[in-house]
Amino acid sequence: MSKTDIQIAICGSAGDGTIAAGDILRNAVAAAGYRVIGFDVYPPEIRGFGKCISRLRITTDQSYSLKRHSDVLLSLDDSQALPHAGEVRDMGALIFESQPIAPCLEGEHMSARVLPGQIPYGFPMRELSQQATGGGRSRNLVALGIIAGLLGLLPDPFRKIIARKFGKQGPEIVARSLAGFQAGFEDASRTFKLDDVVFAPIGPREPSGRVIMLSGNAAVARGCLDAELDTFFGYPITPATSIMERLATELPKRGRRLLQTEDEIAAIAATIGAGYAGARAATATSGPGLALMSEMLGLATITETPCVVFVSQRGGPSTGMPTKTEQSDLNAALYGSPGDGQRIVIAPTNVEGCYRCAGKAFEMAERYQTPVIVLLDLYLSNRYETVTLEESGHAFVLDANKPLPRLEPGETYRRYALTEDGVSPRAVPGDADHMHVITGLEHNELGRPDDSESMHAAMSRKRHDKLQAALCHPDFAVTRRFGASGRVKVGLLAWGSTFGECLEAVFMAQALDIPCAALKVVMLSPFPAQAVAAFMDDCDQVLVPEVNYEGQFAQLVQGVLARPVTRLSRVPGSPMPVEQILDEIRRLARG
Amino acid sequence: MNADLAASPAPRHHVIIGNGVAGNQAAELLRDRDPESRVTILTHSRLLFYNRYRLPRIFQDVTSWPELLALPPEHYAARRIHVRRECRVSAVDPRNRLVKLAHNETIPYDTLLVATGGRGHLPEELAEYRPLFHHFGSYEAAMATRRALPDRGAVVMLGGDMIGLDLARTLLAIQCRVILVTHETTFWPHALTPEERAEALSTLETMGIEVIDGDARGGIVAVEQGAPGLPARRVRFHNGGDLYGDVVMPCFGLTPMVEFMVGTGIDIERGVLVNPQLRTSDPCIFAAGDVCQIWSEEERAYRFYYGYRNVRAMGAVAAVNMTGGQEAFATTRAESIGRDAQGRIDSSFWVYEA
Numbered sequence: 001m002s003k004t005d006i007q008i009a010i011c012g013s014a015g016d017g018t019i020a021a022g023d024i025l026r027n028a029v030a031a032a033g034y035r036v037i038g039f040d041v042y043p044p045e046i047r048g049f050g051k052c053i054s055r056l057r058i059t060t061d062q063s064y065s066l067k068r069h070s071d072v073l074l075s076l077d078d079s080q081a082l083p084h085a086g087e088v089r090d091m092g093a094l095i096f097e098s099q100p101i102a103p104c105l106e107g108e109h110m111s112a113r114v115l116p117g118q119i120p121y122g123f124p125m126r127e128l129s130q131q132a133t134g135g136g137r138s139r140n141l142v143a144l145g146i147i148a149g150l151l152g153l154l155p156d157p158f159r160k161i162i163a164r165k166f167g168k169q170g171p172e173i174v175a176r177s178l179a180g181f182q183a184g185f186e187d188a189s190r191t192f193k194l195d196d197v198v199f200a201p202i203g204p205r206e207p208s209g210r211v212i213m214l215s216g217n218a219a220v221a222r223g224c225l226d227a228e229l230d231t232f233f234g235y236p237i238t239p240a241t242s243i244m245e246r247l248a249t250e251l252p253k254r255g256r257r258l259l260q261t262e263d264e265i266a267a268i269a270a271t272i273g274a275g276y277a278g279a280r281a282a283t284a285t286s287g288p289g290l291a292l293m294s295e296m297l298g299l300a301t302i303t304e305t306p307c308v309v310f311v312s313q314r315g316g317p318s319t320g321m322p323t324k325t326e327q328s329d330l331n332a333a334l335y336g337s338p339g340d341g342q343r344i345v346i347a348p349t350n351v352e353g354c355y356r357c358a359g360k361a362f363e364m365a366e367r368y369q370t371p372v373i374v375l376l377d378l379y380l381s382n383r384y385e386t387v388t389l390e391e392s393g394h395a396f397v398l399d400a401n402k403p404l405p406r407l408e409p410g411e412t413y414r415r416y417a418l419t420e421d422g423v424s425p426r427a428v429p430g431d432a433d434h435m436h437v438i439t440g441l442e443h444n445e446l447g448r449p450d451d452s453e454s455m456h457a458a459m460s461r462k463r464h465d466k467l468q469a470a471l472c473h474p475d476f477a478v479t480r481r482f483g484a485s486g487r488v489k490v491g492l493l494a495w496g497s498t499f500g501e502c503l504e505a506v507f508m509a510q511a512l513d514i515p516c517a518a519l520k521v522v523m524l525s526p527f528p529a530q531a532v533a534a535f536m537d538d539c540d541q542v543l544v545p546e547v548n549y550e551g552q553f554a555q556l557v558q559g560v561l562a563r564p565v566t567r568l569s570r571v572p573g574s575p576m577p578v579e580q581i582l583d584e585i586r587r588l589a590r591g
Numbered sequence: 592m593n594a595d596l597a598a599s600p601a602p603r604h605h606v607i608i609g610n611g612v613a614g615n616q617a618a619e620l621l622r623d624r625d626p627e628s629r630v631t632i633l634t635h636s637r638l639l640f641y642n643r644y645r646l647p648r649i650f651q652d653v654t655s656w657p658e659l660l661a662l663p664p665e666h667y668a669a670r671r672i673h674v675r676r677e678c679r680v681s682a683v684d685p686r687n688r689l690v691k692l693a694h695n696e697t698i699p700y701d702t703l704l705v706a707t708g709g710r711g712h713l714p715e716e717l718a719e720y721r722p723l724f725h726h727f728g729s730y731e732a733a734m735a736t737r738r739a740l741p742d743r744g745a746v747v748m749l750g751g752d753m754i755g756l757d758l759a760r761t762l763l764a765i766q767c768r769v770i771l772v773t774h775e776t777t778f779w780p781h782a783l784t785p786e787e788r789a790e791a792l793s794t795l796e797t798m799g800i801e802v803i804d805g806d807a808r809g810g811i812v813a814v815e816q817g818a819p820g821l822p823a824r825r826v827r828f829h830n831g832g833d834l835y836g837d838v839v840m841p842c843f844g845l846t847p848m849v850e851f852m853v854g855t856g857i858d859i860e861r862g863v864l865v866n867p868q869l870r871t872s873d874p875c876i877f878a879a880g881d882v883c884q885i886w887s888e889e890e891r892a893y894r895f896y897y898g899y900r901n902v903r904a905m906g907a908v909a910a911v912n913m914t915g916g917q918e919a920f921a922t923t924r925a926e927s928i929g930r931d932a933q934g935r936i937d938s939s940f941w942v943y944e945a
Contacts, residue, residue: 116664120677192731
């Protein structure tokens, strides 16, 4: 059976409904049984101008990244979409407005940018919307109808999702939206198809779980809920805000709490406070917020208080590029607080990983009594994927605290007892007979201030050593190898969202007979040195692709293992193109 | 060089309306003769220049449009010929040298070549049945007709111009039934004497085409959807005697596509009127191909010249004169109809050189 691998891009201005159209499209094709990866790019401005692009790759089997070239580009606003015309492959389709209202000079209409190998389709989207709905605002739904009609997609999944999406706005809006979709669908269905973009029918699938569409941030929120997060404190910041937005809807339904604090310092302080009180607590932020939280994270480290911080990276430093993706907060996540601020840092590589890492982060925070940073980035936060969830929900451990031993009569509770595994029994306020002191000062086993050399060394060692067990945390793969086994010419070390592009590049390299493999590194602190070293032993050359300027992960690897790697560090503000990684693999393979 | 043309600063912009043989031939020569210029072809088609003379092959062995392309897509980039597809010209403004497109874009030009060709002519009395007809004027239309025609199906061909008769040869080869309803445009663009016409019709019958005398039946009164269980179309005549076919194709010759030129002040009769240098009454606007009527000194009249060789020659002449030349168009073909070695109809109109 032939397989589907189609990438569709919808481009317009803010306010055109570009992102909404992308959302409906990806949900409709997912409902039809296809696998989807989608990523939206939108402007930093709130509304009214600026470019929006919704890209989605639709496949029969799981894919791991977007493609460099789209098969279809639909322009809702040529002034924004013109530069992207060249992204459409030969024999792909370029769909645009055939009757724009405003006059334009030569070259300002999409038809001027159609390359000889591409197929142009002009549709009177505004007029169709006007006729079907009495206004031009449903152009985006007309556009969706055109995509469905032209590509031969069944309209029913679209209709259901449109009805669901606009249901809250009342039956009139739903009817109007459906009419807009239908107008586009009928017009495109009558259009002679000249491109070669074809959806292969979906065969029957093994029922291995529930397939749903989630963004990275939505998966984080779902992971939090399935791990029974008690309380969330946050302050809005792109691209992390939607985690808080989702939890704000869901937590109160479950009798749990969410508070928007006055700033990020308050958010982390409240999170630590809730963690101290025994609640599962979390916050979410981006690079600038992480900087504000760094001092308080040190408090969580020294007080050995569980807390979870989701950090979605964006272009920096400072305000930087709030709506562009980057992986440049790794150093801040690893080292960003005064003193030896040991903590656990994990980085999911896809949407399903966001869900798992979110749930597991609470386990780790409790088990190792430490802050856990879950490092996302804008590409992963805003990326949509079809993910398969187990029907029964994931079995996260809902209480990973070390059991509190019964005290013998006259025995004093030692909150920071030096134990073999470095983890001390943790009492929370209300636990009878376990009163103790909590302080940001260095302390002894009782928690009382003690800055002696021996105690500081012992406690530093305790805080460091206890985290090593996280490398073997149950049901959590800190690294995973993909591609060829055994000796390879080129090995890729990859983390975070860039792993998807790396994996696609590895598959392409293997198709070119280049022995190649990739190691996905999910746990960044403590660093899985043994696993990474073993992988590097198998590689003639090691390539580290990442979306930051300084090669922060490469520095980490070299700092720990003192071995050479080849860096591929780029800061395009967008995901690293697969072809760029493949080119580097080929170069290294040639020796 | 013409004073109006010479006044244009380099690099000049040569705009061609039409993506057929004449337009593309002109584009190639314009590129050669004026290397610094911009050359833009405007077409309402979604396809690059394809070989319409090979369209009948889609009923045989051509299964996709790329097989029909006259030139590969890379050619246009290499030659810096910008083909603007999905562009419908709504008007021309000779005073400001602007072409206006239906999507509200204006294209400035220094020289303009109108090479829009013709569309299938439909007699007025049949216009109301347009939705029921099957067409052959473009790849898309031909494919739609192909899909409507079952294996060994029946084709009713109304009129029977040389474009239709070319297709008829292919249809016979794939064992379809071809029923020709004659009309004054049968054998268009050839103008035959009654004797020649009778002989040619007889030849068609020899080839296997069923010839129905349209005049004898009093002309067509209606075209209808066929009843369930019968072929998809029914053609009814004034004097009775219905005809059934799976497809019904109007083949009544071509009408020049000149609507967008109305109101420009350019002289138009049925087609755009040009002198032998293919220049219109505006010195910067030229016309070539099936859209233009060329002044014939010999006949003291404007007349059309059809067929691949004529049209291509017109494109070349236009390009020469758009870049300052003074070449005159002269047809080299005898517009003849005859029989080939197998006794089948043959026509200079069908001659095509790839």
